[in-house]
Amino acid sequence: MCGIVGISGFLPVNQAIYDALSVLQHRGQDAAGICTIDQLNCFRLRKANGLVSDVFEARHMQRLQGTMGIGHVRYPTAGSSSASEAQPFYVNSPYGITLAHNGNLTNAHELRTRLFEQGRRHINTTSDSEVLLNVFAQELDRFQDYPLTADNIFTAIQCMHRQIRGAYAVVAMLIGHGMIAFRDPNGIRPLVLGKRQLPDGRTEYMVASESVALDTLGFEFIRDVVAGEAVYITEQGELFTRQCADAPKNNPCLFEYVYFARPDSFIDKISVYNARIRMGTKLGEKIAREWSDLDIDVVIPIPETSTDVALEIARILDKPYRQGFVKNRYVGRTFIMPGQQLRRSAVRRKLNANRAEFRDKNVLLVDDSIVRGTTSEQIIEMAREAGAKRVYLASAAPEIRFPNVYGIDMPSVNELIAHGREVDEICQLIKADALIFQDLNDLIEAVKEENPDIAQFECSVFNGVYVTQDVNQEYLDYLQSLRKDDVQAVARQSEVEGLELHNEG
Ligand SMILES: O=P(O)(O)OC[C@H]1O[C@H](OP(=O)(O)OP(=O)(O)O)[C@H](O)[C@@H]1O
Numbered sequence: 001m002c003g004i005v006g007i008s009g010f011l012p013v014n015q016a017i018y019d020a021l022s023v024l025q026h027r028g029q030d031a032a033g034i035c036t037i038d039q040l041n042c043f044r045l046r047k048a049n050g051l052v053s054d055v056f057e058a059r060h061m062q063r064l065q066g067t068m069g070i071g072h073v074r075y076p077t078a079g080s081s082s083a084s085e086a087q088p089f090y091v092n093s094p095y096g097i098t099l100a101h102n103g104n105l106t107n108a109h110e111l112r113t114r115l116f117e118q119g120r121r122h123i124n125t126t127s128d129s130e131v132l133l134n135v136f137a138q139e140l141d142r143f144q145d146y147p148l149t150a151d152n153i154f155t156a157i158q159c160m161h162r163q164i165r166g167a168y169a170v171v172a173m174l175i176g177h178g179m180i181a182f183r184d185p186n187g188i189r190p191l192v193l194g195k196r197q198l199p200d201g202r203t204e205y206m207v208a209s210e211s212v213a214l215d216t217l218g219f220e221f222i223r224d225v226v227a228g229e230a231v232y233i234t235e236q237g238e239l240f241t242r243q244c245a246d247a248p249k250n251n252p253c254l255f256e257y258v259y260f261a262r263p264d265s266f267i268d269k270i271s272v273y274n275a276r277i278r279m280g281t282k283l284g285e286k287i288a289r290e291w292s293d294l295d296i297d298v299v300i301p302i303p304e305t306s307t308d309v310a311l312e313i314a315r316i317l318d319k320p321y322r323q324g325f326v327k328n329r330y331v332g333r334t335f336i337m338p339g340q341q342l343r344r345s346a347v348r349r350k351l352n353a354n355r356a357e358f359r360d361k362n363v364l365l366v367d368d369s370i371v372r373g374t375t376s377e378q379i380i381e382m383a384r385e386a387g388a389k390r391v392y393l394a395s396a397a398p399e400i401r402f403p404n405v406y407g408i409d410m411p412s413v414n415e416l417i418a419h420g421r422e423v424d425e426i427c428q429l430i431k432a433d434a435l436i437f438q439d440l441n442d443l444i445e446a447v448k449e450e451n452p453d454i455a456q457f458e459c460s461v462f463n464g465v466y467v468t469q470d471v472n473q474e475y476l477d478y479l480q481s482l483r484k485d486d487v488q489a490v491a492r493q494s495e496v497e498g499l500e501l502h503n504e505g
């Protein structure tokens with residue numbers, strides 16, 4: 001998952017975008033970038049591999065001048081993890097555009113060919129986001145008048161929606177015009193809009209992947225950008241919004257609530273924190289029903305995302321909740337790290353068992369999800385080494401059996417521990433004494449409670465149903481051939497930096 005942010009205001013935005021990106025860091029740890037528009041109407045860009053705090057030094061921040069800017073933290077799902085695929089991306093015509101994208105296009109390959117053959121546009125990287133930017137540029141280019149009107153911009157986005165498939169929450173800037181943001185017609189990836197009133201009465205606007213970024217910067221949450229909708233804020237600060245999709249449907253990604261988003265965010269009118277508590281209630285009730293014969297002494301979360309769920313399970317089971325694992329605060333999220341070797345070694349560096357909590361006890365470990373099983377396998381071993389008698393494991397998400405094509409890097413079914421396996425087999429593999437998963441219906445109910453208007457969530461990783469209806473086996477095989485772990489490892493070794501246009505090195 002990536003994080004995106006954009007601010008259109010009247011005060012310098014460099015520090016504000018930096019702060020927003022650091023609050024969205026949990027969505028992408030591989031690369032970060034900020035682009036601003038300076039007083040001379042030129043883009044200022046700094047992007048590189050690394051965490052926000054590593055990428056932007058004081059000299060970069062000083063150069064990122066301007067009162068309008070966009071930012072991105074990257075977790076790659078297409079192309080390579082080379083610095084030249086860090087975002088925002090830039091294209092010089094029409095007028096100059098930069099763009100940052102969260103999601104994944106399912107027809108990037110075909111769009112790339114069409115852009116070259118019909119549009120005479122060269123895409124310099126293997127990133128789907130550069131493809132998206134060029135489709136946008138091509139559609140804007142159909143209007144010959146300067147400046148473009150809001151109507152022109154919305155029409156271009158409408159035409160884009162008809163060509164692009166997959167998931168995309170996007171923020172972009174167009175020189176001489178302003179900031180533009182839009183969400184795909186299924187609303188798979190999140191995007192929120194906020195505002196801030198300056199003392200002189202002028203209003204600044206901000207868009208971001210998660211509402212927590214608005215909170216941190218003192219912006220007031222206005223609303224979610226709805227599925228298919230576009231937002232345009234002119235340089236003068238005028239806000240336009242329009243529904244640009246022919247048949248929008250609201251199908252937000254269920255996995256955002258399980259793992260990706262911060263608990264203090266609201267996505268599509270649902271508090272992520274409350275959703276996680278309700279996941280704990282449902283799972284706790286299932287455990288009480290199905291495991292009445294198991295003697296659980298203590299409930300222990302696997303930090304960090306599962307803590308809210310585990311606390312509620314402990315309440316339902318009326319068992320003590322204990323922080324049995326200590327998390328090294330300097331190690332980030334392991335699931336979004338590139339490469340299985342790195343992910344494996346990171347678990348041991350990240351978590352350590354607090355012996356006193358395990359010795360001679362039957363422990364119920366709780367995680368939000370089991371994807372490759374990297375975490376659970378090692379954690380169970382650590383619990384035993386720390387003296388646990390019996391180790392049970394509960395997952396707040398159901399079995400993950402299908403690849404994700406919408407911005408989560410799970411392209412290969414063979415890497416998923418639950419693919420083609422039943423609970424008993426998974427339990428044996430991770431060497432647990434008992435294993436239980438949340439039911440999909442319970443998970444959906446837990447999330448949906450605050451917004452019953454959501455008829456369908458994007459939950460393909462659990463049930464193999466892809467809401468964009470364009471994903472077939474041929475595409476899944478293609479994606480797997482490009483992105484499975486061993487292919488990526490070879491690609492990383494031979495990575496060369498492509499052009500880094502206008503980058504503040
Ligand atoms: O089965 P796996 O492939 O190991 O993936 C699932 C694990 O990865 C995530 O943790 P992560 O360390 O990324 O982040 P967290 O600190 O937010 O829990 C998630 O919370 C699970 O613990």
Ligand SMILES: NC(=O)CC[C@H](N)C(=O)O
Pocket residue numbers: 001002003074075076077078079085101102103104105127128129407408
């Ligand atoms: N996780 C994401 O949102 C990734 C965005 C884009 N597909 C990339 O790989 O850079």
Ligand SMILES: [Mg+2]
Pocket residue numbers: 302303304305306367368375
């Ligand atoms: Mg975790």
